[in-house]
Amino acid sequence: NAGVTQTPKFRVLKTGQSMTLLCAQDMNHEYMYWYRQDPGMGLRLIHYSVGEGTTAKGEVPDGYNVSRLKKQNFLLGLESAAPSQTSVYFCASSYSFGSTDTQYFGPGTRLTVL
Amino acid sequence: GENVEQHPSTLSVQEGDSAVIKCTYSDSASNYFPWYKQELGKRPQLIIDIRSNVGEKKDQRIAVTLNKTAKHFSLHITETQPEDSAVYFCAASLGGSARQLTFGSGTQLTVLP
Numbered sequence: 481n482a483g484v485t486q487t488p489k490f491r492v493l494k495t496g497q498s499m500t501l502l503c504a505q506d507m508n509h510e511y512m513y514w515y516r517q518d519p520g521m522g523l524r525l526i527h528y529s530v531g532e533g534t535t536a537k538g539e540v541p542d543g544y545n546v547s548r549l550k551k552q553n554f555l556l557g558l559e560s561a562a563p564s565q566t567s568v569y570f571c572a573s574s575y576s577f578g579s580t581d582t583q584y585f586g587p588g589t590r591l592t593v594l
Numbered sequence: 595g596e597n598v599e600q601h602p603s604t605l606s607v608q609e610g611d612s613a614v615i616k617c618t619y620s621d622s623a624s625n626y627f628p629w630y631k632q633e634l635g636k637r638p639q640l641i642i643d644i645r646s647n648v649g650e651k652k653d654q655r656i657a658v659t660l661n662k663t664a665k666h667f668s669l670h671i672t673e674t675q676p677e678d679s680a681v682y683f684c685a686a687s688l689g690g691s692a693r694q695l696t697f698g699s700g701t702q703l704t705v706l707p
Contacts, residue, residue, distance in 0.1 A: 520603075581628075
């Protein structure tokens with residue numbers, strides 16, 4: 481099992497450019513999440529999905545869009561990148577049933593917006 | 595929404611000593627409290643979690659305590675080792691939904707040999 485993987489690992493954008501971050505998981509998890517991590521601020525939830533075809537806003541959704549067309553993939557899009565979106569982005573996934581709620585994280589994508 | 599405060603932001607201990615990190619939360623409906631460890635340049639990984647119907651949970655050198663009345667929970671690491679050096683994050687579920695977590699700002703733990 482690869483677990484949770486993210487593509488790309490690093491990316492540099494210019495202000496106004498767009499890009500898509502891909503998250504994939506092979507654990508058959510229903511729930512998937514996108515977080516951003518900034519120094520001194522912990523992890524903040526951007527968007528999440530409770531199943532294929534569904535998405536919902538988290539704590540800091542502005543400037544981002546997401547899609548969950550397949551159960552194993554969760555895409556995060558930036559339509560017009562801004563320097564304030566410079567961050568490390570983590571994807572995570574978890575089961576939707578049972579007693580375990582562990583969120584498994586991907587390796588992260590370091591994004592710099594110039 | 596939920597607000598989680600974590601203290602201290604940095605903590606240095608001698609190898610073999612204990613370390614304690616504390617978090618407070620605001621949403622009385624929160625019922626799930628995980629702790630994650632993140633080594634430099636790596637992904638966060640769950641080390642222990644606790645639900646609101648339990649006051650304490652232990653796993654070898656790691657323990658978590660929860661005081662629902664005071665809305666605070668703590669991570670205790672005993673007999674610290676250099677490999678315990680990392681950033682530790684607490685989190686609390688949003689409004690009883692274990693699937694939405696609000697994280698604390700993290701504690702940089704350094705274990706001095």
